[in-house]
Amino acid sequence: xxxxxxxxxxxxxxxxxxxxxxxxxxxxxxxxxxxxxxxxxxxxxxxxxxxxxxxxxxxxxxxxxxxxxxxxxxxxxxxxxxxxxxxxxxxxxxxxxxxxxxxxxxxxxxxxxxxxxxxxxxxxxxxxxxxxxxxxxxxxxxxxxxxxxxxxxxxxxxxxxxxxxxxxxxxxxxxxxxxxxxxxxxxxxxx
Amino acid sequence: xxxxxxxxxxxxxxxxxxxxxxxxxxxxxxxxxxxxxxxxxxxxxxxxxxxxxxxxxxxxxxxxxxxxxxxxxxxxxxxxxxxxxxxxxxxxxxxxxxxxxxxxxxxxxxxxxxxxxxxxxxxxxxxxxxxxxxxxxxxxxxxxxxxxxxxxxxxxxxxxxxxxxxxxxxxxxxxxxxxxxxxxxxxxxxxxxxxxxxxxxxxxxxxxxxxxxxxxxxxxxxxxxxxxxxxxxxxxxxxxxxxxxxxxxxxxxxxxxxxxxxxxxxxxxxxxxxxxxxxxxxxxxxxxxxxxxxxxxxxxxxxxxxxxxxxxxxxxxxxxxxxxxxxxxxxxx
Amino acid sequence: xxxxxxxxxxxxxxxxxxxxxxxxxxxxxxxxxxxxxxxxxxxxxxxxxxxxxxxxxxxxxxxxxxxxxxxxxxxxxxxxxxxxxxxxxxxxxxxxxxxxxxxxxxxxxxxxxxxxxxxxxxxxxxxxxxxxxxxxxxxxxxxxxxxxxxxxxxxxxxxxxxxxxxxxxxxxxxxxxxxxxxxxxxxxxxxxxxxxxxxxxxxxxxxxxxxxxxxxxxxxxxxxxxxxxxxxxxxxxxxxxxxxxxxxxxxxxxxxxxxxxxxxxxxxxxxxxxxxxxxxxxxxxxxxxxxxxxxxxxxxxxxxxxxxxxxxxxxxxxxxxxxxxxxxxxxxxxxxxxxxxxxxxxxxxxxxxxxxxxxxxxxxxxxxxxxxxxxxxxxxxxxxxxxxxxxxxxxxxxxxxxxxxxxxxxxxxxxxxxxxxxxxxxxxxxxxxxxxxxx
Numbered sequence: 037x038x039x040x041x042x043x044x045x046x047x048x049x050x051x052x053x054x055x056x057x058x059x060x061x062x063x064x065x066x067x068x069x070x071x072x073x074x075x076x077x078x079x080x081x082x083x084x085x086x087x088x089x090x091x092x093x094x095x096x097x098x099x100x101x102x103x104x105x106x107x108x109x110x111x112x113x114x115x116x117x118x119x120x121x122x123x124x125x126x127x128x129x130x131x132x133x134x135x136x137x138x139x140x141x142x143x144x145x146x147x148x149x150x151x152x153x154x155x156x157x158x159x160x161x162x163x164x165x166x167x168x169x170x171x172x173x174x175x176x177x178x179x180x181x182x183x184x185x186x187x188x189x190x191x192x193x194x195x196x197x198x199x200x201x202x203x204x205x206x207x208x209x210x211x212x213x214x215x216x217x218x219x220x221x222x223x224x225x226x227x
Numbered sequence: 228x229x230x231x232x233x234x235x236x237x238x239x240x241x242x243x244x245x246x247x248x249x250x251x252x253x254x255x256x257x258x259x260x261x262x263x264x265x266x267x268x269x270x271x272x273x274x275x276x277x278x279x280x281x282x283x284x285x286x287x288x289x290x291x292x293x294x295x296x297x298x299x300x301x302x303x304x305x306x307x308x309x310x311x312x313x314x315x316x317x318x319x320x321x322x323x324x325x326x327x328x329x330x331x332x333x334x335x336x337x338x339x340x341x342x343x344x345x346x347x348x349x350x351x352x353x354x355x356x357x358x359x360x361x362x363x364x365x366x367x368x369x370x371x372x373x374x375x376x377x378x379x380x381x382x383x384x385x386x387x388x389x390x391x392x393x394x395x396x397x398x399x400x401x402x403x404x405x406x407x408x409x410x411x412x413x414x415x416x417x418x419x420x421x422x423x424x425x426x427x428x429x430x431x432x433x434x435x436x437x438x439x440x441x442x443x444x445x446x447x448x449x450x451x452x453x454x455x456x457x458x459x460x461x462x463x464x465x466x467x468x469x470x471x472x473x474x475x476x477x478x479x480x481x482x483x484x485x486x487x488x489x490x491x492x493x494x495x496x497x498x499x500x501x502x503x504x505x506x507x508x509x510x511x512x513x514x515x516x517x518x519x520x521x522x523x524x525x526x527x528x529x530x531x532x533x534x535x536x537x538x539x540x541x542x543x544x545x546x547x548x549x550x551x552x553x554x555x556x557x558x559x560x
Numbered sequence: 561x562x563x564x565x566x567x568x569x570x571x572x573x574x575x576x577x578x579x580x581x582x583x584x585x586x587x588x589x590x591x592x593x594x595x596x597x598x599x600x601x602x603x604x605x606x607x608x609x610x611x612x613x614x615x616x617x618x619x620x621x622x623x624x625x626x627x628x629x630x631x632x633x634x635x636x637x638x639x640x641x642x643x644x645x646x647x648x649x650x651x652x653x654x655x656x657x658x659x660x661x662x663x664x665x666x667x668x669x670x671x672x673x674x675x676x677x678x679x680x681x682x683x684x685x686x687x688x689x690x691x692x693x694x695x696x697x698x699x700x701x702x703x704x705x706x707x708x709x710x711x712x713x714x715x716x717x718x719x720x721x722x723x724x725x726x727x728x729x730x731x732x733x734x735x736x737x738x739x740x741x742x743x744x745x746x747x748x749x750x751x752x753x754x755x756x757x758x759x760x761x762x763x764x765x766x767x768x769x770x771x772x773x774x775x776x777x778x779x780x781x782x783x784x785x786x787x788x789x790x791x792x793x794x795x796x797x798x799x800x801x802x803x804x805x806x807x808x809x810x811x812x813x814x815x816x817x818x819x820x821x822x823x824x825x826x827x828x829x830x831x832x833x834x835x836x837x838x839x840x841x842x843x844x845x846x847x848x849x850x851x852x853x854x855x856x857x858x859x860x861x862x863x864x865x866x867x868x869x870x871x872x873x874x875x876x877x878x879x880x881x882x883x884x885x886x887x888x889x890x891x892x893x894x895x896x897x898x899x900x901x902x903x904x905x906x907x908x909x910x911x912x913x914x915x916x917x918x919x920x921x922x923x924x925x926x927x928x929x930x931x932x933x934x935x936x937x938x939x940x941x942x943x944x945x946x947x948x949x950x951x952x953x954x955x956x957x958x959x960x961x962x963x964x965x966x967x968x969x970x971x972x973x974x975x976x977x978x979x980x981x982x983x984x985x986x987x988x989x990x991x992x993x994x995x996x997x998x999x
Contacts, residue, residue, distance in 0.1 A: 116251070119265040119293075119540070129228075129545030131244055132251040134385075169260040235759065314875050334877035335750075335761040336831035343831065344875075357879070358761035407761060431766070432758030 048227050053198060055219035058181065061197030062091070065179050066098035068195045072177065073146055076103045080145045080173070082115040084163055085133050089114045090214035091181055092150035113137040115149070115170075120162035135170065142171040148195075152210040154180040157191035182221055184208050230342045230351040231538055233360040234412035239388060242416060246370050247385050248537035249530070255292070256533060265544050266295035269326040273299045274316065275354075276332040281504060282354050285528070286329045286363075289535035295543070298325070313337060317346035325349045327543055335359035335404075350542045358402045364503050365408035367534040369416060371501065371527050372454055379497055390417030395447045397423040397480060398458030398511050399469075401430050405503045406458055410438055423447050425480060427469045444480055448490060448498075456501040457482050457512045473510055483513045490521075499523050562994065564589070565982065566597050567941065567975075570605035572931055573612075573911040581610060583937040586980030591933055605941060608974055609907055612915040613645025613938030615927050617737075617815055618712070618791060618863030619888065621647070621678070623669060624662070625654025630868040630958050632666065635888070636675035638866070638957035640983040642888040643940035643973040646677035646919065646927045647866075651688070652713045658683035658694035660702035667704035674996020675983050677938075679922055682706040684725045684736060688714050693724060700732040707923040710737035712791055713838075715773055717743050722777060726786040735787040735813075735921060738777050740798070741839065745769035750879055752825040752840040760828060762878065765840045767795040774798050778805035778812050789921055790814040792865050794839040796849030803858045813921050815863035816850050818894035819885055819963055823847075827963070833874045833881030834963050837867070854913060855904040861918045864891045868959025886959040890950060892942065893969035900944075901970060907944075915940075926979075937980040946972035956989065 053061070073079055076099055083092030089112075096108035116133040124130070149163050160178060167176060179195035184202045198221070202208060206225040213219050228241060255263060271290040273283050283299065290297045302316055313332075320328055327350040330338045335357030342351040355361040369389060376392060377384035394413055400406045400422050413420050420438040422429065433440060441447050448455065460476065470476045477483060482500060490498055500512070500521045508514045517524060564584040571577040580595035581588060590597070616639065622630035632649070639647045649666050651657035657666060663680040670678020682699035686692055688711045699706040709729055716722045716738060725736045746769045751757050753764020774790055778801065781788035790802065793814045805812050819837060824844055827835040835841060853859040867884025874881050887894075895914070899905045905913075919928025929935040947970050952962040976984035981993045 119263045119544075124265060124544045125546055127545055129541050131248045131541065134251060135254065165264065169262070170258060312872070312875070313877055314872075332877065334879040336879075337877045339831045340877055356761075360761070402761075404761060407759070430758035431753050431764060432755035435755040436758070 046227055047224050050223045050225070051220055052200060052223055053221035058197070058219045058221065061181060062094055063098055065195045065197055066095050066102065069095065069148055069177075069179065070099060070102060072194065076106045076111070078145045078174070079111055080113060080138055080140070080142055080147045081111055082113045082142070082147055082149050082167070084115055084117060084149060084151045084159060086215060087210055087212045088151035090212050091152060095150060095179065110138055110140070113142075115163055115166055117159060117162040117166045120165045122158060122162065135166070137170060142167070142173045144172070144174045146175045146177070147173040148177045148179050150179050152181050152212070153208055154178070154183045154193050154196075155186055155208075157187045157189035160191050161189050181210060182208060228542060231362050231542060232339045232342055232351065232353045234362045234365050234408045234415070235360070237362070237412065237415065239415050242366070242369070242412060243386060243388060245366055245534065245537050245541060246373060248541055249366070249370050249533040250385055252536040252540070253530070253533040256529075262292055262294060264294050265540055266290070266293040269295045269543055270324060271295045271297050271327045271329060271539065272320050272323075272325040273297065273354075274302060274320065274328050274330045275300065276302050276330070276337070277355070279331050279355065281528070282331060285531040286354060286535050288532045289539055292532070292536055293539055295539065298323070313341065314344070314346050317341055317344065320349065321347040327352060327539065329354045331355045333357055352538060352542065355404055357404065359404050360408045361404040362408050362412070363531070363535055363538060364405050365412040366538070367527055367531040368409055368456065368501060368503070369412055370530045370534050371523050372418075374530070375499055375523065376453060388416040389413060392418040392453045393421070393450070394418050394454045394456060395421045395423055395452045396456045396458065397444060397482070399428045399460055399464060400424045400433075400458070401428045402461055402464060403458045409456065410436060414438065421447055421452070423480065425470050425476070428464075445486070445489070448486060449493060451493065452498060454499045454501055455482065459503065459505065460507055460511050477510050481511050481513070482516045484515050487513065487516045487519060501527060504528070562586070562980070564597055564600035565603060565977070566595060566600040567603045567605045567610060567939075568595070570608055570610035570941065572610050573908045575906070575908070579610065581931065581939070583939070583977055583980050586937060588931060588933050588935050588937050591931060603941070603975060607943070607945060609942045609944055610931065611643070611907065611911050611940045611942060612928055612931065613940050613976065613978065614643045614892070614914045615918040615922070615924060616644050616647040616864050616866070616888065616891075617708070617789070617861055617918040617921060618817075618865045619647040619649055620652065620865070620867045620884070621649040621666070622868065623653060624665060628870050628958075632669035632678060633673045634956060634958050635866070635868070636670060636673045636678060637989055638886075638888040638955060640675040640976050640978065641956050641973060641989060642890070643892050643942065643976055644676050644888060645938035645940070645976060645978045646679060646924055647888075648679045648681050648708055648922055650712045651681045651683040651710060656683050656687050657681065658686050658688070660695065660698040660704075663699050663704040663706050664702050672996060674992030676978055677924065677927060679708070679924055680704045680706055681708045681710050681712070681737065684709045684711045684716050685721065690714065690716060690718055690721065693721070693728065696725070696728055696734065697731065700734060707732070707734045708737050708789070708921070709734055710739065710791065712737065712739045715739050715741040715743060717773070719776060719780065723780050723784060726781055726788060727784045730786050733923060735789045737789040737791050738773065739791050740770045740773035740777065742769040742772050745772075749840070751828045751836070752842045754825065754843060756825045756828055762828070765838075767797050767842070767846075770795055770839055771797040771801055775801050778802070778810045781812055782808065782810045785811070787811045788813070792817050792820065792839055792863065793850065793853070793859055794820050794842050794846060796846045799849045799853040799858055803853070806858065813860040813917070814858070815861045816854050816859045817863060817865045818887055818891045818898070820850055821847065821854065821898040822894055823963055828878075831878050833876065833878050834885070834961050834965070836878060836881050836883050837885050838883040851899060851902070851904050854899060855909065860913065861921065862891060862895055862913050863918070864888050866957070868957050869961050870958075871960055874961050884961065886952070886955065886957050886962045888957060889955050890962060890964050890969065892973060893948070893971045894964065896944065896971040897969050937977050939977040940973060941975040943972045943974050944970065946970065948972055
């Protein structure tokens, strides 16, 4: 599966998931979510921008395909965690983005946080803080497309599309067609 | 951006970034938990050399909603009775590890002086300096305008500028830091500004400003501006022969009941009436105008907190030390 | 017998090169080509310009009373380093130089220091209060022999008082040096009134406040046929009025400061009070008019308005800062930069504007004289090719408030001879005049 990089000199790129792989993984996650929740009742999917949000939308559509009573637009929201991050001062200023909750809110709901990559766990830590400020869900679960390991906090995902053992010198790039016009997961490593 | 000293040197993209961030802050203000952890552990000093409870509590609320520690420092020291010097005060704040100094000063340029000095390393936010600028007031006015007019147009306000809006700023332009900051910001954002004032209250040199000037308020109102911003008449100007009497001023340049009625009857269907406060009711604005549905006075106050949160967040949350400050351009002779 | 000095191969103000000048016993003992003198210290002046010692018509030495800002000793050291052999010390000391006693004190301090000829200026009105005339006659007859009278810092705004002063000084060939500033038009003024003040929100100092006083004063001077000197002319309009007055034969002279020849009010945008001065920095158009006026003689002389301040007077908000700039140690370079290198004037006109004419205005007989045998040896030797970067911390003045700090300027004073004695040699302070301690 290793493909030499066409566009850079210093790195090697490996495509680890293609569009069909991603679609299969998301289908599986959608089923897992329904199974864990015993149906779609009280379910809310909160995507973490940027790429977690379109992934959450896709999961909602897949859930709706299984359970036609679900309106996929009504169970998806967007949770901006910028101002809850613990590394704000280590980067140039990041303007916050919008947080949009489903009209039903999240109180007493089963909230599934959706993100593209789970790495240190710090983004999810920020998301848990952000959730507390907008409501009180009954349960919070976590779904990620890729878990690449190297956790720095006691956080784990409930639903994982693909476990990717990586070295910390490598970079995992998730591309989602809504943003990047292609679906793929790439590992970028030193040559 | 390290400091916010003026709107004259603020670029359009920077201004829109502040307004967009303020939108997110406003959303936080509507939640049950109105607090964000973004500035936890950072210290904001409100350094006020001039009394202004309104501006101080607005900045205080903004800083506290972002979890910053707030120290209020009312430094006395007028041109008559010299108190502790600005330098000594700044060095004291530096020793207390202030991350930001929100400064209100009776002397034009005091915030810029502080920012340019090596007395203190903190971010400096101008909360009104003499008759120079009041940038956060202009930003909250622009925010109020953008929200109001995008709502009427049924469009989202994020990312938008103010192109197409016509704004009249009326009153004591000469001594108004609000007028200056608004003129620069509104025109940077694409609005057209007309200043309306008695000739004695317009500065010499105004011919270089990017605006129209009129001495006739009724003529300007008849054109149906999108907003009319009334400036406060300072008490000390009333006795200094800038105009013959307060009655003549109110009649000629005040937003009185007849002008309100004329506006209702004419083209200015959605014209809003703005005032930075505190108002002299019956002088530059009548009670009926101030309390009419057109008045955005309270919305301005509310938006003030969101805009100041945005400014504090954008100046303090990240590490932009590598970026130069546009206001600090080299002066050559 | 004191040391003799032989200045060899200098170019003099008229442009004549290869001139040797022998300085001996305080005077120019010889002048010619290929001179030699046994025992004389030889100064190689090849490529250097020999000028009559510079005379400042407008200096603030601050003593007595504000010794934290400057003393006669430090101020006159600065003057010598700047190429000056005489300075007129303005009257706004504490106490004000409005009596024979104070002007004699300042004069004596100058003699004791021995760096330059200190010519005290007497106040026009008691305590600079603008209410009644000071004892002008007593100051004129004192050992200080005051000929220039000024309330500088404050305008003699009362027209009747100004008329009386102009009339009264005729009795002893004096001159009234007016600080032209209409007080009501400049209440609280912080900078030039115009496009920049409009943006900065600083109270304006309008040009008309200067011009209206000058217009009144030239008419008064004409009416009573007396001598008027206009201090620190700063506007194009003032130049027009003075030009008009001179054409009508009014006995008016005028000065311009080096800073008004170079700097504009755009600098105030920095909010650095080092640029705060009275009259304020004006616009480009004013600078152009002032340069032309100095070149064509409408403005007669350069006066530094050297105004040192302790640093705390500038380390503050603009509105609280003191007005004034140092100037003695930069004047020559700034004038060379703005007037000579721009081709507006030559060294001959420079000598007139910085030496001959200010000496004549102040009636200082031994200064501003031609380089002739027998004249008192007050000389300034200049290296016009030198370039240096202004550093206020290296100056002799106590004031650090130089608006030229960091600027690279042309021209350096190599030597200054005061009454035949080198107060400056090789660009550094030498020793005061040996007669100094004997006073």
